[in-house]
Amino acid sequence: MEHAPVWLINSLIYLSAAVIAVPLSKALGLGAIIGYLAAGIAIGPWGAGWVSNVEDILHFAEFGVVLMLFLVGLELEPRRLWSLRRSIFGWGALQVLGCAVLLMLVAMACGVGWRLSVVGALGLALSSTAIALQVMGERNLMPTQSGKAAFSILLFQDVAAIPILALLPLLGVAEEGKQALEPVGYAWAAIKIIAVVLGIVLGGRLLVRPLLRWIARSRTPEIFTAAALLVVVGISALMLLVGLSMALGAFLAGVLLAESEYRHELETDIEPFKGLLLGLFFIAVGMRIDFGVLLASPGTMALVVVGFLLVKAVVIYSLARYVQLPGPERPVFTLLLAQGGEFAFVVFQTAAGAHVLSAATASLLIGAVAVSMLLSPLVLVVVDRWLLPRFAARSAKNGPAIDEIAEPQSAPVIIAGFGRYGQIVGRVLLAEGIGATVLEHDADMVAATRSFGYRVFFGDASRLDLLRIAGAQTAKVLVVAVDDVEQSLAIVDLVQKHFPALTIVARARNVTHWNQLRERNVTLLERELFESSLRSARSVLQVLGQSAHAARQSTMRFRQHNLELLDAMRPHFKDRSKLIAAAKQARQQLEEQMAQERAERDKHKRTDWSGQGGEDGAF
Numbered sequence: 001m002e003h004a005p006v007w008l009i010n011s012l013i014y015l016s017a018a019v020i021a022v023p024l025s026k027a028l029g030l031g032a033i034i035g036y037l038a039a040g041i042a043i044g045p046w047g048a049g050w051v052s053n054v055e056d057i058l059h060f061a062e063f064g065v066v067l068m069l070f071l072v073g074l075e076l077e078p079r080r081l082w083s084l085r086r087s088i089f090g091w092g093a094l095q096v097l098g099c100a101v102l103l104m105l106v107a108m109a110c111g112v113g114w115r116l117s118v119v120g121a122l123g124l125a126l127s128s129t130a131i132a133l134q135v136m137g138e139r140n141l142m143p144t145q146s147g148k149a150a151f152s153i154l155l156f157q158d159v160a161a162i163p164i165l166a167l168l169p170l171l172g173v174a175e176e177g178k179q180a181l182e183p184v185g186y187a188w189a190a191i192k193i194i195a196v197v198l199g200i201v202l203g204g205r206l207l208v209r210p211l212l213r214w215i216a217r218s219r220t221p222e223i224f225t226a227a228a229l230l231v232v233v234g235i236s237a238l239m240l241l242v243g244l245s246m247a248l249g250a251f252l253a254g255v256l257l258a259e260s261e262y263r264h265e266l267e268t269d270i271e272p273f274k275g276l277l278l279g280l281f282f283i284a285v286g287m288r289i290d291f292g293v294l295l296a297s298p299g300t301m302a303l304v305v306v307g308f309l310l311v312k313a314v315v316i317y318s319l320a321r322y323v324q325l326p327g328p329e330r331p332v333f334t335l336l337l338a339q340g341g342e343f344a345f346v347v348f349q350t351a352a353g354a355h356v357l358s359a360a361t362a363s364l365l366i367g368a369v370a371v372s373m374l375l376s377p378l379v380l381v382v383v384d385r386w387l388l389p390r391f392a393a394r395s396a397k398n399g400p401a402i403d404e405i406a407e408p409q410s411a412p413v414i415i416a417g418f419g420r421y422g423q424i425v426g427r428v429l430l431a432e433g434i435g436a437t438v439l440e441h442d443a444d445m446v447a448a449t450r451s452f453g454y455r456v457f458f459g460d461a462s463r464l465d466l467l468r469i470a471g472a473q474t475a476k477v478l479v480v481a482v483d484d485v486e487q488s489l490a491i492v493d494l495v496q497k498h499f500p501a502l503t504i505v506a507r508a509r510n511v512t513h514w515n516q517l518r519e520r521n522v523t524l525l526e527r528e529l530f531e532s533s534l535r536s537a538r539s540v541l542q543v544l545g546q547s548a549h550a551a552r553q554s555t556m557r558f559r560q561h562n563l564e565l566l567d568a569m570r571p572h573f574k575d576r577s578k579l580i581a582a583a584k585q586a587r588q589q590l591e592e593q594m595a596q597e598r599a600e601r602d603k604h605k606r607t608d609w610s611g612q613g614g615e616d617g618a619f
Contacts, residue, residue: 013050017043033377036279040286064277065130069247070232073254092156098315099125122164123347124308129154132336146329150336158248168354196242225269289370293363304368312338339376340369409471411435415479416461421507422481437470462490472499480506485513
């Protein structure tokens with residue numbers, strides 16, 4: 001391989017390391033992130049030394065974090081984002097300022113200079129968006145109260161990074177004797193930032209959607225994928241141009257396209273790139289750990305890592321109590337935000353360039369952040385295996401138990417999700433004297449339902465170990481009633497693979513979810529709002545003068561037609577153009593059929609009213 005290009009050799013090294021390390025890590029129960037970090041350590045400068053250009057790889061791999069935040073933005077409509085404003089700017093500000101102030105005071109108490117204390121505290125106060133969102137995704141924590149709070153705080157940190165970077169040159173003035181940026185310069189920078197943000201907002205509304213619509217008409221999937229990547233890359237470049245975070249810009253772009261008709265296709269196209277680049281990012285972080293600094297001063301490194309983790313943990317756990325997060329969710333919430341973040345690399349490198357920090361100090365702090373990112377997933381494994389079960393056992397003794405299921409269950413029915421849908425199923429079964437084991441992922445819901453006397457366990461039904469303990473091997477029916485579509489599909493896939501004899505009865509959130517379940521050969525499923533909507537339509541027809549019988553016939557005819565239409569369109573549900581054409585044709589046929597029936601019904605009414613029906617009327 002003497003003449004092989006460097007990119008080919010590096011690709012071979014990265015992919016080989018990931019393919020070996022990640023499955024091994026997951027088999028040991030350590031998770032994918034630890035596998036990627038271990039792979040980076042193994043092939044990096046302090047391992048086999050096969051890769052040395054760590055900084056170049058890290059800059060390229062950071063685009064994985066950008067794509068991840070773009071996909072997160074696609075899940076948040078502007079209205080939902082507006083509803084999070086209090087937690088973003090309230091809880092986020094409390095976390096960043098609380099951690100920074102306490103870290104600064106501790107550092108100054110230890111004899112560290114005030115400039116170094118301020119910069120170190122601001123950098124270490126930030127958390128890893130990549131690790132936190134990856135862990136929340138693996139554990140399906142985003143829909144929970146702690147997941148929403150953690151996401152809000154991480155989003156505020158991306159915003160807070162802008163003034164932190166702007167502050168660094170000011171702190172370096174006294175040491176270097178350089179002239180600070182004049183107020184006019186800051187005003188011009190602020191104008192550019194506002195202009196770019198407004199341009200992204202208006203462009204997302206007026207330009208991007210028509211562009212995607214035009215490209216979609218060409219029916220070339222690879223160009224649509226290229227357009228999706230172009231949107232993310234273009235917005236990221238604009239944000240960099242004015243000194244803003246690429247990830248923040250990508251998130252904003254995702255939010256603006258969240259209501260677009262192309263949202264799901266964008267997610268499908270971007271997801272593979274996000275996964276690969278995010279894995280490469282974690283590998284680069286593993287390579288970034290400077291074991292030379294660690295070996296040169298192991299005591300100082302250990303003191304910095306343990307010290308800032310403990311200080312941040314105290315602030316974040318106190319914040320979790322202040323915002324009244326459920327008890328079982330607080331340890332994981334604390335750990336998600338306690339470790340250092342990838343943006344700290346930028347802060348400390350910039351501070352070294354501005355001569356606020358020496359090169360040795362910057363290397364020490366960067367190493368401490370990287371070590372904390374390595375330790376965080378390991379500590380989460382410890383929390384999962386030892387802390388949370390003890391927490392649950394203590395809760396069971398002291399009060400209303402919100403514990404994860406521990407003892408094997410034997411009920412014939414398992415209900416995954418006990419919200420408004422699952423509760424109805426559970427109450428019917430209870431009224432018939434049929435036992436059910438209920439798994440609910442929301443600790444608040446567990447506490448609320450247990451106060452009414454239901455036996456509900458805290459746990460994620462997409463975890464194989466919990467399903468085994470819940471009795472999936474011997475139960476007859478699993479009711480999948482969770483709110484989250486992705487979690488619902490993950491549960492179905494898991495059950496079909498490991499418990500094929502278990503009959504699945506599922507709730508479909510919408511037509512897309514219905515198609516995805518039918519694609520998995522789930523036949524016992526109901527669309528959650530379909531039947532209730534038909535009953536409301538029936539009531540409207542009666543209020544407008546139709547008889548109860550005629551209103552019922554109309555809605556039942558529509559119901560039958562709609563079910564037949566779904567089955568007919570199911571082969572095309574991934575082809576938008578064919579789906580729309582079939583739906584329009586079916587709607588026209590239904591309207592013509594019902595119009596004909598109305599005409600016949602009106603004709604009978606007129607003949608009956610005029611008394612001229614004769615034998616025809618009797619017939």
